[in-house]
Amino acid sequence: MCRRCRPPPRTRRPAERGRLHPVKQQDLLVRTWLTTELWRTTTLVLVGGGTDRPTPAEQRMRDTLSALPAGQVTAARRLAMLPAMPNKEVRRLERALADGGDGVPTWYVCPSAKEEFGIAVLEAMEAGLPAAGPLRGGVAHYLRDGVNGILLDTSSASGLARGLHRLASLPEDRRADLARAARETVTTRYSVTDMAEALAAEYRATPRGSADA
Numbered sequence: 001m002c003r004r005c006r007p008p009p010r011t012r013r014p015a016e017r018g019r020l021h022p023v024k025q026q027d028l029l030v031r032t033w034l035t036t037e038l039w040r041t042t043t044l045v046l047v048g049g050g051t052d053r054p055t056p057a058e059q060r061m062r063d064t065l066s067a068l069p070a071g072q073v074t075a076a077r078r079l080a081m082l083p084a085m086p087n088k089e090v091r092r093l094e095r096a097l098a099d100g101g102d103g104v105p106t107w108y109v110c111p112s113a114k115e116e117f118g119i120a121v122l123e124a125m126e127a128g129l130p131a132a133g134p135l136r137g138g139v140a141h142y143l144r145d146g147v148n149g150i151l152l153d154t155s156s157a158s159g160l161a162r163g164l165h166r167l168a169s170l171p172e173d174r175r176a177d178l179a180r181a182a183r184e185t186v187t188t189r190y191s192v193t194d195m196a197e198a199l200a201a202e203y204r205a206t207p208r209g210s211a212d213a
Contacts, residue, residue, distance in 0.1 A: 025112055025113055028157060029044070030069070032157050035157070043080065044078065045080045047082045049083055065081060090123075105172055107167050108130070109152075110139070114137040117137075125149065125183060125186050129182070131143060133150075139151070149182050
């Protein structure tokens, strides 16, 4: 193909954070927030859903989320649904929410049925947000319930409801303690340098030729 006939190169955009998916259970979180009437005392902010070319699963989830607060005008006003954003913008939002300058306590809640590792949870912890994540999966390897965060039973609406009420009932000094412990966990165990050194150590410990075995 001649140069003149080639289409212009596609501009690469920063990777977006916050995809909507049934396994992420954003609908369960909104539904539970509504049925427990936590909307009366809290505001829920969701980040997720590609705006350009949503997958069928994302579109179905978006339609479900939009319909859930129908008829509940006050609750709908306290639910903010933001589109997926570049990681840098998500991190900026998390740090702003964790700042606490406005006196509004904030939690990061991951309602997934299961997370293999949960890098988004770690990033929220590093930003200074106290985090709550699912019992099942990899989050429990670094988030210890009542020590540096809260583990949630996300297998049912009733389990998630108990967890959300627990978050809402914690006094501010306890919430702040969990946030500090969460950030310390990330900075001492999961820094880029530490992770790179651990990965390098694994490579060095791998016998030569084992990849061909």
